Amino acid sequence: MKRGGLQNYIIRRLFYAFLIAFGVVTVTFILLRIGPSSPADKYLANISARTQDPAAVVEAVESRYGLDKPIHEQYFNFLVNMARGDWGWSFSTSLPVIELIQRHWVYSFQLILLSMLFASSLGLLIGIYSAVKQYTKTDYIATFFSFIGISIPNFWLGIMLILVFSVQLGWFKTYYDTGLPMFSLANLKALILPVITLGTGMMAGYTRYARSATLENLRKDFVKTARAKGLPEHVVIGKHVLRNAILPIITIVMFDLAGVVFGGAYLTEIIFGIPGLGRVSFNAIFANDYPVVITITLIGAMVVLLTNLATDIVYTWLDPRIRYD
């Protein structure tokens, strides 16, 4: 592939990404600001036990956050500040939005990264092994557990793991301890149950995809040729089948990654008390903390766009026949 072709392709995609980011910010801002909610809503819960005039309280709160200004003025100010690198102040957490994200992304990242590694590596291995041993006991067992893995809700699995391994056996703490050093065995141990919870469903899915992609390739002529040439089975599988089978699986893994970043890890974070971006974003939505919601939505959109771009680039590396010029 021509180097210039790929470069142009990347520049074009990044330009589209910028336009999409602008659209995402605008649409999210408008939807949040024209919606019926107000950050002042939560004050009403306190007013019932105090001596307040609710209208005055709402007015004071909205004025404090600049929400009493015309919506176009709010939008313009928001864009200008954003362009200056000021992504706003999170009024539900009392932190600059960027600092809030910086503090919390790492909890989601480590969980998602380890879960994806766990799910994709085990899923691929089991799926390929299952395909190679098609219609054997091993295949049936793998298939059986894959369906169970796909069917189990994260929430239920997480609670069950806590009850068995934390409450009954006492092997793990019942919740994730943010006080542990990030790069430590203790932290790794603390993440075992959350990773199993988040990764099991994905792993089961990858097992099925890997099995079916491997089976499809095992029937191809080039595999028959490789076998006819007398290549050992592990070379046939590892070099010829796997390389072709992995392409569709990468696409699925990347889509899953985007989905997980967008909030798929939320339930796992809830169960194990992990203060990741999933919890941050959901709490921000309920608090009508629109600077946080917009920023996290934008990050989610960027992750989707950039993972798609990365997937396209990985394709060219895995399959030289793919060109973008």
Next chain:
Amino acid sequence: MKRMSILIIVLVALVTSCAAPEPEVKGTFIDGVSGGDAETLNWLLAADATSHSYAGMCFDSLATYDNDWNVHLRHLAQPVEISDDGLTYTVTIRDDLKWSDGTPVTAEDYVYTLKNLMFSDWLNYAYQTDWQEEVEGEMVFVEVEAVDETTSVIRRQTVDPEFVDNAIYVLTPYPKHIAMKYEGDLEAFTEAEEFNNLTYTGNLGPYRFKEWIRNDKFVVERNPDFYLGQETGAPYFEEYTTKLFGSSAAMLAALEAGDIQNCGIEPEQVAKFKQMEGIKVYTVPTRAYDLVVYNLRNNGWEGLQNKAVRQALSMCIDKQTFVDQIRFGFADPAFSFIPKPSPWYTEEGVTQFGIGDLYDKEAAKEMLLEAGYGIRESDGSITIHDGDGEPIQLTLVTTTGSKLTEDMSLFMKQELGEIGIEVDFKLVPWPTQLRQYMMNKVPGSDEEPNYNNGPDAVSEEPWDMMALAFNTHPIAPSGSRVFFITDGGLNFWGYSNERVDELFLEVRSEKALDPEVRKQMYAEISQLIADDQPANFLSFPSSNQGFQANVEGIDPGMRLGWNHHEWYFSEP
């Protein structure tokens, strides 16, 4: 003699070994909470109770109450002196209070906090009206003045016997010398490092701020300089952590596993935890009550404007069954908005619909028949219908995602269904409930929707009943007037009773300076509202708190935690 001495020594040894162990400083107390996180430690900007509770770990207010509503002085050196005419309050603080930089806390800090921060236009303090009074039709702030280093005087023009409870006792100062740097600049004040990290709290509270990881935990560490701990050594925990859980199932698992020391237990789980050896469970009353309000405005069912009809409806709802089945027995039937442990609570003369003889569906049908909403059949039975002979259909609005209010609604449907009244649910998100059902305006007018735009205003969407849960300040219930007086800011259901309006005014006047008179006023308010039945008060729920068995010093009651700095571990 020798034998006697030995006997005495043995007895003394036995007695001392049986006594509760002496508190000593050790360990981390982890308090599990299943709910939202605080918004800010800069408490003047906080709307939520959690923010005040976090910040309150690091500084006390002027005074607090125990479970029996006895006042305990905190930053106050002596009780607040109230002049005979009830207009002047002299506040004297302790002389040993210090900010973190060692400068003394003075009366001027309190005065500055009030005048330059809470009363200011630039800060938009949400609860300014706690410090305002109505004079000649205008809301004005009270006057505040520092007399000397530790004494300040607050002057009102009108009497309010609850002012000291509502406003003075809960007051905490900001350090004037720090706050002045930010005065007039809301953005700078909002983002001020000192206030957001509580770096100024000195010896004002039992703990010092250590760490706050949003949506995870709030950690404070023992304050060795705590002004109340100089003689006793309190507080006795090295650290105190408030740990947030996203699900109560995970939180209860943490309590069971011993990973946390305390958390609330859902009613259906109480029996299980009570059987556990390592856990003790306290059932304590709360300041909450749940109720179903009737829409008395023009877009509610017309029958609801008839008191007898409302009474009849309330007579169909079995409160004891509600308490037993929906609240699992952890509640008391309610007949008023004043919670049972309040000194102003009374049942005397308060009509108790839904209990005993006043839970009677047949009598209710007779009342509805008399009001013109039924017909007597040839067999003597009564069929309930509306004025047009059609079955009565009522719309009950409640919030999505609240199991309690959904259960309440189902219970209402079942009970009213038994006398032939159909209840349709409308489950709506809270913002929708606020704006489409609670806010109202006069049809065709240009006014902004509000929670009470007068007797002719109606909500955007019609409704008949609404299942809700409210709170009342037990020591100063007059704040609830926002719901019950004719022009109350949260009287969205359109209730009006002139005598109730008068009494709510009088309860904040010099007539109520005598507590006995005030009690009679609250009794009359309770009686009138119970008789009018603008809402069916269902229950006063209790809260169940589980603790690890080794936590000592707890004083269980409605104000559980009022003495948390005296809690300690009896063993590691």
